[in-house]
Amino acid sequence: TAVLAASIVGYMVVNETLDRADTAIYDALMKLAQRPPLDDIVIIAIDNPSLQELGRWPWPRTRHADLLNVLAEAKPKAIAYDVLFVEPDADPKADLALAAAMQAAGPVFLPLLISVPGPNGAAAEALEPAGPLKAAAAGIGQVNLHFDRDGVARSIFMGESSGERSWLHLMELMRRQALGLAIPAPTAEGKGRATLATLTRDERMLIPFAGPPGHFRTVPFADVVRGEVPPEIFEGRLVLIGATGEGLGDRYPTPLTSETEVMSGVELQANILDALLTGRAIHPASVGWVLALSLTPLAVLMAGLLRLRPRANMVLGLALIASTLAVSAGLLLVMRIWAPPAAAIAGLALVYPIWSWRRLEAASAYMVDELDALTQEPSILPQSPPALSLAADDVIGRQVALMH
Structure with a gap:
């Protein structure tokens, strides 16, 4: 997940894929200044x-x-x-x-x-x-x-x-x-x-x-x-x-x-x-600096995903998006350096659903393996499957119901 997200962010930075979003942010900051x-x-x-x-x-x-x-x-x-x-x-x-x-x-x-x-x-x-x-x-x-x-x-x-x-x-x-x-x-x-x-x-x-x-x-x-x-x-x-x-x-x-x-x-x-x-002339940050500034919040979020609970990770992601905007605005208005933030924000927005998908996939694979193992033990599972709850209308829900 980390490699995929970093690759996407790097591609967007080098190719200026989100330049329309970056210029919109820049223009809004100019109106404030x-x-x-x-x-x-x-x-x-x-x-x-x-x-x-x-x-x-x-x-x-x-x-x-x-x-x-x-x-x-x-x-x-x-x-x-x-x-x-x-x-x-x-x-x-x-x-x-x-x-x-x-x-x-x-x-x-x-x-x-x-x-x-x-x-x-x-x-x-x-x-x-x-x-x-x-x-x-x-x-x-x-x-x-x-x-x-x-x-x-x-x-x-x-x-x-x-x-x-x-x-x-x-x-x-x-x-x-x-x-x-x-x-x-x-x-x-x-x-x-x-x-x-x-x-x-x-x-x-x-x-x-x-x-x-x-x-x-x-x-x-x-x-x-x-x-x-x-x-x-x-x-x-x-x-x-x-x-x-x-x-x-x-x-x-x-x-x-x-x-x-x-x-x-x-x-x-x-x-x-x-x-x-x-002395107010603004200079664009180099591609290397923009890459570093874009990948740093992504690395922080990935570390949080490994250690924190889902709710805390959601708060962390939103805080990192706000911090990225604040750092970009501060560099522009105080240091007179423009570091486009759109790629970093897009990376933060993408990594959470990608991580959730990978976690769900891993959980589903684990439960499939466990159910396969349990089917080999007739004394453990009942002969007829239990009635599934109407709420268990997705794969994970059905697997959880079967394990009960």
Whole structure:
């Protein structure tokens, strides 16, 4: 029984068989762990009112330059422009104007696009910002999200690399800038568009969402350009600029969104930056640790089944299920480590009926052997079998009745 149960649990852990149950538990814990956002993070939203006022998307690069020129007066600590500028503008002067505004506004970080898979069978394709913008940026970072099987965005990879080229996450660059840490230069110059034969992703981080959509301080793009937002809101703060408009596509389901709502990409980036700055980043436990944490309560229950009475074993099993959930929640909320508990709970739920079946089978076999032995002693058993109780309508009941 122990070997069978351990094998089932190990299979479920390695193959993530119960990932839907695990993600449901994770999402419930995330909803319990909501917190106020960092005051240092401000979002400038390319929202629907701004689109209605300033025109349809995409906007000319000069419009983005106008925003950065306003921010230059406010002196923010750092700016992440969560918009892809991977193609040169039709007007080269517009790119130069935006590059000049980036340099004037202070450290501005830009994203690149890494498409998976790449063209013609390649592992991926990397598209970096257009030449003048790449040169003016304080750093280039990747912003890829990792989606679970249910299509929900719960995690990212802190680094992506291909050969000698590597990219940190855009929010990791912002964190380093905020803390005065060194920001690594690109390992290779490369072209703006590059086909990647391989793509390696490192250090998966689960996002500890601070709250639902709209949780972080947000001001409309158009209001900032018009000068209606006090510069004190941006002074010394970390400014994230990105799309929140419903028609722009950069919107995703998360653990803190309902079935009818999504979270904008720039809000996701704000949650990531908040986690990195507050030390709340969550890391998944290794398969080995999850196996150990899943098999330990199973071993305790098996030891109890060998020594305790059935009622005590039932109480022990329920207590172990509750303890497994509590340990998983504690690791997540206190230690910032996610160890999925569903396989352990399933193992505990399975082992008791398996053990009971094996015990009943052994008891039945014992009584069959005893009855066979008794039939060889005519003086012990009556010549006619006793009338069976109506309650003895199963095999074990009939065998017990015969032994009486």
